[in-house]
Amino acid sequence: MDVLESGKMATKTLLSNKLRSALTMLGIVIGNASVIAMVGIGQGAQRFVAEQFESLGTNVLFVIPGNRDAQRTTVDLPKTLVLEDAKAIATQVPTVAKVAPQLQSRELVTYRNKNTYSSVVGTTPEYTAVRNFNPEEGRFFTQLDVKRNNQVVALGSDLAKRLFINQDPIGKYVRIKDVRFLVIGVMESKGSVLGTNYDDSALLPITTMASRIVGENSPYGVSLTFISISAKSDASVEAAQFQIQNLLRLRHKITREDDFSVQSQKDVLEIAGTVTSALTVMLAAIAGISLLVGGIGVMNIMLVSVTERTQEIGLRKALGATQHDVLIQFLIEAVMLSAAGGIVGTALGVGGILLISAFTPFQAGISPVAIALAVSISGGIGVVFGVVPARRAAQLDPIVALRSA
Incomplete structure (x- = not known):
């Protein structure tokens, strides 16, 4: 059986269980939307900080009393x-x-x-x-x-x-x-x-x-x-x-x-940029955890699906389907769930960024890199977390599968 035929069968199976498929995709959707939105907000924060400094005036330097240690530890500067x-x-x-x-x-x-x-x-x-x-x-x-x-x-x-x-x-x-x-x-x-x-x-x-x-x-x-x-x-x-x-x-x-320090606008902006970049990475990492949770959800549902479809798997193998055919079908199902969740999550993330830009001072940016990375990871999650249930389905003995049905 070729990949195209396996894809058609996987699509038919997923559409016949719409609610379960949608709930399985939910974790991937939330993960993708969160990653894209958090990266966009982080970039918006960086732009906002830069604009704030630019509004102070051009080519500005600040001379501040006290050395750097005093500025960090003392409220009332010398x-x-x-x-x-x-x-x-x-x-x-x-x-x-x-x-x-x-x-x-x-x-x-x-x-x-x-x-x-x-x-x-x-x-x-x-x-x-x-x-x-x-x-x-x-x-x-x-x-x-x-x-x-x-x-x-x-x-x-x-x-x-x-x-x-x-x-x-x-x-x-x-x-x-x-x-x-x-x-x-x-x-x-x-x-x-x-x-x-x-x-x-x-x-x-x-x-x-x-x-x-x-x-x-x-x-x-x-x-x-x-x-x-x-x-x-x-x-x-x-x-x-x-x-x-x-x-x-x-x-x-x-x-x-x-007993003083001279700071340029560029120095302060670089410090602020480092902080906002670190926060962006941290927010994206936290949001990325939901992608991992979504992947575990995909594996869990696919394992349940293998158990429920034991008779179907046994019948297909009895009619000549190889382990490779069964493995490919279940892998395609997992990848389709993850990829569809990634696309929906991307749309929600981009929509969230547009809303944030419209109603807050943060001009959040849509990062093509973040979108590509999130969708690629969600698709990869389908492959990684779909391997275990797919192998389990492929290794079922057809006689045992038909008897258990």
């Missing part, structure tokens, strides 16, 4: 960066385009009877260029505002809506830590970036922030939370990083371990 460091970087590093020192704290912001705790950021006018964050209404503060310690503020869009509801905030006054500030601008909506909601922030001149909100808490000047820097081009990021490190080592008279 105050090793001051405003003069930022000014030195801006004037002495040739590969740097803009420098935006930042001094941050969380304070009570009040307008009339409305109170809310928000992130308050003291910075300079360069902040808008470095962080790609511009006012949608009104204006941002100027160097003159910084020089004069003017009590002006630009509000994030969410904070402005929460405080003023349907009113125009421009020209009105809010109180930050009992200090009165004139609202001069409302920033464009930027959303959350890596857990920080930029729309829920109040931006002040850094000199006003230091003198009226947090105070100068360093003997060397205005201490900073960190410094954001934009390099002149993509090609100059590494050079800028090297030059900033050397300048700050000279300024801080460092002979051993640095």
